[in-house]
Amino acid sequence: MSEVNIDGFFSLEGKVALITGGSRGLGLHTATAFLLAGAKTLFISARKAGGEQGIDQAVKRLNDLATQKGLKGRAIGIPANVAQEDDIKRLVGEVQKHESKLDILVANAGATWGGPFGPTPDWSSQKILDLNVRGVFNLARLFSPMLAASGSPDDPSRIVIVSSVAGTNVAHVGDNGTIMYSASKAAAHHLGRNLAVELGPRNITVNTVAPGFFPSKLANGLIDILGGVDELSRENPRKRLGVPNDIAGVMLFLCSRASNYVNGEYISVDGGSRLGSGRLTKM
Template structure:
């Protein structure tokens, strides 16, 4: 039967020869994603973050991975994507190495935790500038490179790193992340708008919404909110996120397997967001 005939199934999740740009790629979820993309066959992966030393360290780690495709490499491009000048610099540096980009992971992000009474305008603006305006500027300015080789059969892929805080309620109280939660809700909806706008240009736009993954950004909040073990115990899967959880979602969204997925948001939190609602209902 025709339904059982899957076209070239062995390459469904392959990223062979792909060119990727990853902001916030020097650590945390961005570095996990970069590792997954390279190990899935990508030929070039550009790693960007504000700090040059962090980018260089990440690139050295990635290029030392044992199972990369021949000639594959990661390249460091430090840039501050909270500013238009930083985005422009990143695009221009990428153009020195390639005339097209297949995958853009808008992963750079910032947060700020503070009581509502003392939550400053400057802190709120800092988070929104990087998490929303920076993502919009990044995608807009990379559209020409992403359109270059894109087609109906081989669309280019934009993945936005959002958060479950943008799907539900984030952290409140003394570490209230009001700007972060608002920014992630905004960027998820930005992604939906861009999915419809860019789909006809053969560029898909999807968002991932991670829950708690141990990282430099989240570890402090985890400890102040009860600790790693408490959060793991409360999760329906009885653990927090691991690098492989992000890797699997990223490879799927970057590969041919997701060619008809556009405008979606994927919660990667073990079901914790829904469990929280269940616990609250019992109070």
Template sequence: MSSAESDVQLQDFANIFSLKGKVAVVSGGSRGLGLHAASGLLQAGCSKVFITSRKAKACEEAVAALNALPNKEPGAKAYSVPADSSKVPEIERLVKEVEKHTDHVDILFANAGATWGSEFDKTDEKNGWDRVMDLNVKGVFFTIQKFAPLLAKKSSVADPSRVIVTGSVAGIGVGSIGEVGAYSYAASKAAVLHLARNLAIELGPRHILVNGIAPGFFMSKMAAVLMEKGGGEEALGKANPNGRVGKPEDIAAAVVFLSSRASGHVNGDTIILDGGKLLGSNRLEKL
């Protein structure tokens, strides 16, 4: 075999994004970005996808919609496991519920999050700070910690398990200030992305890869008010170098990539999903 012939040989490249048979857990999965991702995980081949969020009804509705998808693998199923990811006992209960259906987890999308917007001088401790930090940072850490044994159960150098955390461009650049100041949200998203970098080094030797995503504006219930104050979806899209805001497929594809064999050498990284807005806002104009 010549050098060129050898160089073009790629291992099962046609299926490099396939998640066939994988087991996934998605926190904050009952709506928005988490539900987009859960849909992508199922359609990419996952056999089991566990959806968790605080509200049982929302979880059940999400699971019903996921199980109605026509292009899942035969026998693939979504499960509803309501839990409050800001509380460690609830996370421990979540793990036990998941263990009733599987002896391992391949993919953990730690996506549960909350925000709070108010003027700097009116930000209060309980709702404006503690609630956001407890869910966005503490909850993410302990969700990963409690699921680590299941994630390590079948992981290997050749087939590592994956953890993906949801950050935000607000945790990289400056987020919302003024009357809709989201100070705790921005701080929490900077913290969780750096937490992912630390855990990538801690868990890498256990064959668990940890990465983050940092979305910009995606239309969701949580972002709707802020997007409206920013001029609406169309105006915000025009402010992006690629001319639009995020779509559900953008989140789903990024999560599938980070969960698949395609990202087998990606660890401790952050994928920014904002169409170039963060870079464009920092460009140097000609004098």
């Protein structure tokens, strides 16, 4: 007999989580998975509160799901622009009105911009770096006291950074180039490694998830330019694009007991497409 005990693997029973960019797309898939896995409080943050894509509708959907399934967890929406340090400080204060500790921070909110190399407007580079790199660093820095207050050697708190496979390969150059996005996501990977070493001793693990294409508001424009869902599916070794459960599984692994000793890693969730032919580099 070995000492393996897998009780509680993939469970988030009683956990408190904050998901930036949780109003739609990968952030909302992650929040849904956390709720179903038993999380107690889910803070959902994004800039917009109202409208079809805003936080309020996401919070309602999550809380309706909790009622329907008899789950204990509840979602709370807090609008904030996490590209701005002052707004992250305000977000910390708002979260502290409800909870004194935080178990999980998912730095998911991200921005992209695509276009030809020469005329790239400088504001687009600034916007991308402010959110995808500076914002992630500031989120980790300013929430680390709340995360450290919750983590223990046997049950560390978690930071998960949502990066992209564009952070490990040269995905798109040419007319629809995403060079600064790609560079920002590579920076996010290395930020994750640095934070893992900085925060590990405070019982906080830091890992990065690098998705391939998942249909979403952010990705749909580029998916269409590249030929659409069917064509990109044909080129993917798994013959499809990402679906909500694909991101849910990796997030639950990285935020639960199953990954207690995984720190400073990134996991690609792309069906293996990053390893395929250079089709995507021909843009």
